[in-house]
Amino acid sequence: MTRSLIFCACLLLSACASQPTLTTRTVNSGAERAPEQLAVVFEKADLALRIDPASRTIRGDATLTFQALSPLGRIVLDLDNHLPIDSVAVDGQLLPASAYSNPDGRLAITLPRQLAAGARVAVRVRYHGAPHVAKMAPWDGGFVWSSTPDGQPWIASAVQGEGCDLFWPCIDHPMGKAKLIDQHIAVPAPLVAAGAGIALGMDEADGWRTWHWRAKNPSTYGISVNVGPYKLLSDEYRSRFGNTIPLRFWHLPQSEAQARELMKEFALMLDFFESTLGPYPFGDEKMGVVETPHKGMEHQTINAYGNKYAKTMYGYDDLLQHEFAHEWFGNQVTNMDWDDMWLHEGLGSYMQPLYLQYLRGDQEYFSSLMKLRSTIVNKAAMVSGKPHVVEDVYDIKRGGPGQDIYVKGALVMHSLRALVGDDVFFRAVRKLVYGTEQPAPGAMTPRYATTREFIGFVNQASGRDLGWFFDVYLYQAELPELLAETADGQLKLRWKTKDDKPFPMPVDVRIGAAVQTVAMTAGSASISLPAGATWTLDPHSKLLRRAKHIEEFQEYEKAQKKKKAG
Known part of the structure; x- marks a missing residue:
């Protein structure tokens, strides 16, 4: 996820100020899962959302299918308790209100009868309300209720920090993915709802359009809402692996010329990633991008894009490239715990210097690395070795490494590549991403991974124990x-x-x-x-080593900002 500053309208800020405060459980994505959540396989989610721009409310109808790994008497979900529950049913049987409760954002549902190991259950939750509004998405989670330049509704969600439970009942943990999710997003006609996975059509009745989407193994925060008066650009990419990948870009009508130019970068990026890492993991679905009123987010196969078509001095859209990198690092391979978040952001960030080396050559590669190097702060170790919620990692004030998981993570990968050589480095990265060093296109199952697993892959590929390298670079703050x-x-x-x-x-x-x-x-x-x-x-x-001249530069920059601030 990008962490660049974005504009937030005064009207939105006013709305945010008046909304209820999230519970501690809801605000902390990735908290320890309940025993009941560990005891199920999340097989499918069928999520219907009716989104009303006029009232800034939603109405949800979610049917979730689980298989029990052991005998089970309750189903436990995560859902913001400021979204009132209208009803709960289990396998079609409506439950009395006394059978479920959601006091703090953890929805506990007592089953009518105990579920045997191996048995399946379908839980249907109907709810409604005003979803939490993001003050400054994508930094804080929630809905963004905005409007296009000509005054039409423009709506998005971004929930990486606080989690999927801000607008649908889920298991809000990196390992809480459903194997399959169907989305039915109802919006006032003629608005468009762009979604994850493949399109299953659109129905229109009584002035409302319902858009149908299906995605396999989506990341929990990768399920998103993207609504607007979109126009669609379509193309295809013939992969070096022989498969054809649909390219889709939903953009505002006012942006068509710029969108056409930006879409020219899609094929270049795909070729870079496929030649560097391996097949695009979701080639049987699509490479999708949607223009959003917030900066951006790596929503699986429907990356949110709000960079206003800006290009860096290197001649490419760095935000688009970064979010697309997360299709490999974040969506195809997902950290088992937020403590391993650098696997998403460090490896994803290193793909930008590598992309510049692919596009332009060594000067741009090292220039990009130097810009990253100048921002490393070394306040906390990138990996603590213990479970974390997401903000424990992103927030330096809470003792986390913050931006270092991006910038320091990228420089650590640069030094590792120099140490072991390209062949070993990329074999280990491919093993992390795909579970094999020789991936092939087709239906791929996303993986869960840990830092220790990646270290094992590096050791295996190099034929030596490089634990000392990672102990110094990842498990302590100070640079050598x-x-x-x-x-x-x-x-x-x-x-x-x-x-x-x-x-x-x-x-x-x-x-x-x-x-x-x-x-x-x-x-x-x-x-x-x-x-x-x-x-x-x-x-x-x-x-990557301590550099006193960079520390002096950072102190100078701080002094200049303080002086400018008055």
Whole structure:
């Protein structure tokens, strides 16, 4: 998810200020699952939503099918308790109100009879109300009720931070995916509702249109609402793997010329990702993009795009490329816990320098990396090794690594690639994403992954134990520091790490015009330095390490901002 600042209208801010406060459980996506949630396989969700722009309310009708892994007396779901429940039924049997309760956002439903292991149950929840409104999507979750330049309704949802339970009953955890979800989004005609997966048609009656969508294994926050007076651009991409991928772009009518230009980037991005990683994971559904009133979000096969068609100095739309990277890192492979969120954001962010290297060459690659490097803050370790809710990771004030999961994560991947070489690096990444080093197109099952699993893939592909690399870069905040001094014709090098953790990272040194690689097996080494010779550490910028000049630059930037603020 991008974290760039976006405009939020005064009317929306006023509406946000008057809405009820979310419960602690609802606001914290990824909280520990209830035992009943661990005891089921979430097979299917059939979600019908009627969205009324005039009243800014929704009416929901969700039928959820589960298979029990062990005997079960209750079904437990997550749903914002500010959305009143109209009724609950189990396998068609309407339950009395005493059989369910939702005091804090965790909806507990007592089944009419105990469910045996292996048996299935269909739970239907009908509800309504005003869904939580995002103050500044996509940073905070909720609905965005906006309007197009000509005054038509323009509506979206973005719920990564707070979770799917802001507008539908779900299991609000990264591992809470349904195997299949059908969406039926009803909106006033002639509005369009663009959705995840494949289109199953549209019905129109009594001034309302109901758009039908079906998606396989969508991420919990990847189910989204995207409504507007959209026009559709369609094309196809012939993959290097032999399959044909539908390309779809829903845009505002006012944006058609810009949308046509942006769509030209779709094929380039697909070719980069497929040549670098492997087949597009959702080629049997679509590559979809929808123009939204918020900045953007990696909604599976229907990426939200609100970058206003901006391009960087590198000549591409960086937000579109970043969100598309999440089809691999986030949607195809999903972290088991938010503590492993850097797998989404670090690897996704590293795809941007790699894309620039693919498009333009080494200058743009290193330029992009340098911009990322200048923003690393090292306030907390990227991985704590214990379960987290999402804001524990994103919010530095709550002790999380914050932006480092993007920028530091990308630089760690750069250094890893330099250490192990392209072949090993990309084999390990493919294993993480697909579960195999030789993926083929077709119906792919998304994976769940952990940091430790990725480390195992790197070790396996490289044939050596690189735990020391990840222990220093991922499990502590402080960067390793490379100390150098000259004495008696020797250049003495030593890695300094917190708690003297082992760090035998090789170092390239240029002496005069020659470059040699120093093994640093014990974390230190000495090499001969001819009289009068010049020397440069890491001349090809392979190493992520402490840099005092960057720290001084960051302090200068802070001082300038403080001075400007008055």
